[in-house]
Amino acid sequence: MSTVKRRDPRAGRTMLFILLACNVVFLGLLLSHRAIRKEAASEAPKVTMVDHAAVVSGVQTRVDEAELRPEERVVDQMGWQFDVDKALAVAREKHRPVFLFAMYGDLDGKC
Secondary structure, X not given: OXXXXXXXXXXXXXXXXXXXXXXXXXXXXXXXXXXXXXXXXXXXXXXXXXXXXXXXXXXXXXXXXXXXOHHHOHHHHOOOOOOHHHHHHHHHHHOOOOOOOOOOOOOOOOO
């Protein structure tokens, strides 16, 4: 004896209800987004002309404040050499180690 599964008649209505609920939520989000955009556009500040010289001097002041002072520039106190023989001679003279950086191609390539 074979049993035939019958489809629940409520299943179609449940799916329809879920789709309707999703559409209502989407419509609500869309309308609220448009309202927020419209409100933000109405409250946007008016564009005013800017004094170019004042901006440049302000930026230069900030750069001067952020720039390292000579006593903070420790990297300048290192004995940078571009010749290996000279670097080894300076290292022997000052009893310091040598760091050799050699590369082939770009910095993101092989070292």
